[in-house]
Amino acid sequence: MYIPKHFAADDAVVQDLLVNHGAADLVTSTPDGLLATLLPFVYDAEAGALLGHLARNNEQWHRPVIGEALAIVTGPDAYISPSAYASKREHGRVVPTWNYVTAHVYGTLVVYDDPAWLETLVRRLTAKHEAGSAQQWSVDDAPAKFIDGQLRAIVGVELVISRIEAKGKLSQNRSAADIDGVIASLEDRGDLASAAAVRAAKPGD
Secondary structure, eight states: OOOOGGGBOOHHHHHHHHHHOOEEEEEEEETTEEEEEEEEEEEETTTTEEEEEEETTOGGGGSOOOSOEEEEEEEEEEEEOGGGOHHHHHTOOOOOEEEEEEEEEEEEEEEEOOHHHHHHHHHHHHHHHHTTOSSOOOGGGSOHHHHHHHHHTEEEEEEEEEEEEEEEESSTTSOHHHHHHHHHHHHHTTOHHHHHHHHHHSTTO
């Protein structure tokens, strides 16, 4: 990943992205070419791994992986119009861009065809994503035989992390006035997640 110095994401940003992301693209190089699947992961900091599952019918899980596997994890992203910049009104030498937060997580892919492992994973994923709900659903809300059947239809994957390349392109290369304009523009558009990311990355804050 191309990462200019001022867009390099620090450890706190990376950890926040891994802990709070929803789904990521799992990409593997195989003898048949590149394969990719979007799937939810849970980050296990103690194990240094991303844990998820694939449909049993998905060809990706049983194709040999050449080299490392890659999970592309993305945070908020947004189009930035030159109209947001104070400098547009000063000299006009501005162009559109795109702000985003992303991490390329590389590692060894391990497959788990084990119902007990999968049940633990599914419970962790459910707890993570139901946490903000007023009426939280639990795996135990469904009939046990139904859950058993669902678990037989998936296989687990663990991406044991070897390295992470992360980037937070959040207007850090602009003036303070331009950054304030970007935050205001994003908030006006209702993109509060992107606005908060820009505000958190603002130099000197």
